[in-house]
Amino acid sequence: MQRTPETPHQIFETRPIAGAVQFRSSHYNQGMSKKVVATSSAPAAIGPYSQAIRTGNLVFTAGQIALDPATQHVVASGIAEQTTRVLENLKAILEAAGSSLGQVVKATVFLKDFNDFATMNGVYDEYLAPEGVAPPARTTVEVSRLPKDVLIEIELVAEV
Secondary structure: OEEEOOEEEEEEOOOOOOOOOOOOOOOOOOOOOOEEEOOOOOOOOOOOOOOEEEEOOEEEEOOEOOEOOOOOOEOOOOHHHHHHHHHHHHHHHHHHOOOOHHHEEEEEEEEOOHHHHHHHHHHHHHHHOOOOOOOOEEEEEEOOOOHHHOOEEEEEEEEO
């Protein structure tokens, strides 16, 4: 494959390769559309973003924190309770998108304090890795601060 100086973003196949996909700039990502996912069963967005976006056969959720959907207030202060609320919010969003927690392929977890990892992991396991379900790939990081000073935020990518 080569890129020409006039069109550095376009990829052209210069010779046929058995079984290779040939990309043409006029067809690349053609047909991919973004569909906003919104549900009242999860907290409303508190900024200029969507609860989730569905594109193709994937759903990308926004990071969810431990807000009660009815009140928009942070739930109890413990990591177990906050993790449960976050995962319930994510479950509602995925269901609104036509997916489920069992179809999650990637999770990103943001913790205020990595000392909460074991407790968070116990709740996470109940929701995303129950018996017989392959757990999704996951990244977990400690961060200095989260919105509304919560202890945890999680975002997911799931198949539809």
